[in-house]
Amino acid sequence: MEISNINLSRVFFAFTAMYHFLFVPLTIGLAALVACFEGIGLFTKNSNWARYARYWGWFFPLFFVCGLITGYPLRWQIDSHWNYYGEVIQQVISTVFEFEGKIFPFLILIVLLFTFGWKLPAKIHFFISLSLAVILVLQSSAILGLNAWMQNPVFSDMKDGILSVPDLWSLMLNPILPAKIFHQVISSWTLAGMLVVSISSYFLIKNRNTEIAKSSFKIANIFTLIGLIGTGIAGHWSGTTLIEHQPMKFAAIEAMWDTQNSDDFIVFAIPDQKERINKYSIEIPGLLKIITADSNTVIKGMDTLTQETVSKIETELKSEKNKKSNFDQQRNGYSGLMGKSDVSNKTKDIEKIAHEAIPNVKIVFFSFRVMMVSWALLMLIALINVFMIKNKPEPSKGWLWICVLSLPTPWIATEAGWLVCELGRQPWAVTGLLPTISGGSKLDSGQTGLQMLTYGLIYAAMFGVVTKLSLRHIKKGWPQIVK
Template identity: 35%
Template sequence: MPDLLVADLSRWQFALTAMYHFLFVPLTLGLSMILVIMEGAYVMTGKEVWKRTTKFWANLFGINFVLGVATGITMEFQFGTNWSYYSHYVGDVFGAPLAIEGLMAFFLEATLVGLMFFGWDKLSRPIHWLVTFLVAMASNFSALWILIANGWMQNPVGADFNPETMRMEITNFMEVIFNPVAQAKFVHTVSAGYVTASVFVLGISAWYVLQGRHLGLAKRSMTVAASFGLLSAFSVVVLGDESGYALTDNQKMKLAALEGMWHTEEAPAALTLISLPDQGAQKNHFEIQIPWVLGLIATRSLDGEVEGILPLVAIAEDRIENGLIAYDALQFITDDPANLAARETFETTKQDLGYALLLKRYVEDPRTADADTITKAAFDTVPNVLMAFFSFRIMAGIGILCIVIFSLAFFFISMKRKVPRWFLRVALFTIPLPWIAAELGWVLAEVGRQPWVIDGVLPTFLGVSSLSATQVIMTMVGFTLIYGTLAVIEISLMLRAIKAGPGGRILPEGVTSEGPTGGRPVQFDV
């Protein structure tokens, strides 16, 4: 029987390290592209103000990049330390994209980032811009391969279980690469990173304007952030819709859970705007719905059906029973590899083997499970509905708010040519919101996949290493202390760099470089 406490603690530890790492990823992705835009303006105009602007944001990118690399490497080590059976079972598939990410993207990024920082006086303007562009591309390619690996966990295509090795093995690597779930997650995640960086640049620049400091840098930075951020915010919504469409075919239970949809509705299904899901009672206590919207988003049609949680549980129960046939046949193959009848039976039922493994939570041998245990295991396929439901809505609400913020910024800067001080304050206090949305997006993706570490293939509780709860707790405490220290260092470095500005010198309290702007709107003539 698996140690469920170790499994839960290992999940908490991975969540801690992954969510901490993901604080740095969106800003790295977005700032790298903003640097390309700003340095491109310097290459085309030759104005030193664009060079100073690019170098200032590059310093913040560098601080963030270093912490992202350090926390990312630590996170990957856990596949061997805390999730060794997972690594054994699916390592042939999961390890390939991560290896390519290291060889193709990370090494390129790590090599060129030095040239980007120290090559300003050694490279021509176009060549240095090319280096910056390649750093940005490497950052995005790094995200691509990692999300291909994660997308395979959500939708395991291009691989098959080999009864000889008792492992999943690649059968079609192109299917792994072009997995529709992975591609949808990539473009959505990258766009969210662009929004995060744009809000960050907009907010810090607004603070400079409010302080009457570095106005040349601030105005140009706000102009770039408003334009790039508006396009990115619209992309997040459109590509998020594409991610929802991908769930319809590949992760129906996750879609039903994030919508709090217990029963299959008549097509086209309504979108639940707000509700209070009760997983124990298997119902929602109140609902405000928008007719037809969910059906249109999820199926792109008026007659497509979105299945509810309880009908999907009934399907899971059938798949568990079919998986028991595969499990039984696999035991015969293990005892007698030449048993052709068992192999034929296994080939026709192996797609449901993972569902039979859900029973190992309750019994040593799944074949001994009774009907009540099978039903209980079928209900285990329902993720935390309340968490998925509200994670999605808060994330989506922040996305819509970002569109409003960027639309106002674009209107004030590009059309009115002046920005009121109240909006500058709003922009400053908006800075944390994209990070909250990004973290909730990760929570939705990972919680919504439960109880699977590989959807439909391997239950999470079976993927852990043979560790004691004490060992996991000790390492978790260690990670918390180390990451807490790194957080203090990172925030201190970022705040110091922001206070110093492009000149690299922190001014005495109350002293500004260009004078206060008073209560009047700030003119934008860049």
């Protein structure tokens, strides 16, 4: 597989994964928000809240089906575009998929009861909604466990070029996983909350269903604010784990080339990866200390980490195991970064290979800041909305339009965060064990390009259908639901 086609396959996988990620977090958050509406109705003994829950619950099966459909191409790509990667981690993937297979029938049953069971007693449907929110978190935790393992492969054993883990629990004990799960779940609340806030704002602008819109606007804003506060905490937590377990990713996020004890946080810069410097840097003194939560932490820069990569490559090349292994075995580990070259060839520019092993700093750096700016804008909107709710001033139409137009912002933050997570771990498919360049299949760029075009057209059509159905539901408004 040529490097150019590996990069094209990476773009293809990123496109399908990011599209899939438009729906999955939203379903997690929406299930929790609907359960929240139902819970308020039971607590206040006000049956109107069931109407709100049912209206917003309509979106769930639509987004759930889209998430389900767009998930399967990711598995297909592992088999077709990344078959060596799939072979190496087959046991690990099977461990996760086995768990998914066990809970899938229960998930589908609960989704069906949630969708068609609105005539059930309120307490029973509330329990169904709550169960749905919980099982979605469990399912996503297993997938996040697999992703966390690829980023930080703890409890791993490699035998004859095949990686394995003892069991699912070993994946769950990954030190970077708790922050990952918390970040995923709590940020999904922001997505769902902003969906309801934006649509409710639209109804208030059009002076339609105002009583119900005001109630939904109030609760969804509080829900969103909780999600944003939690996301901030989760982001801080994730940052502290990265320093220890993924220092190269953290260094790329901060565009930090030199190892330093500096507490300055780079707000803006233009990283120059070729020269390994930052141009036009704007820094805030002391802010990095808050992020790391430890004034004594020495943060390794990419230059230091690159030299560590050089040492690891040289160590593996000198080992008798690598000298006597066949090419498939040589594709693994740090020596696998050398590609198809003779691993015993001392004239190979190991230093150059090590520098190429640095992630794309510019994309990682700016994606992180796009995520942070999006979070800050949403936090500002949520705080202003909660202030107006508490002090009861009527929001102007201009402000309500800001709430409507802010709808894409949490998705922008989510996708930017995905780029930080996945590009920040490059050049590894499994950190330290399997390079990305080694994991691909023998496909040509033409095949991959055609497949990507096909999926692009299909996903564009799907997006059009979802948008049309959603707008139709919004235009219809809240029906009078019989108790």
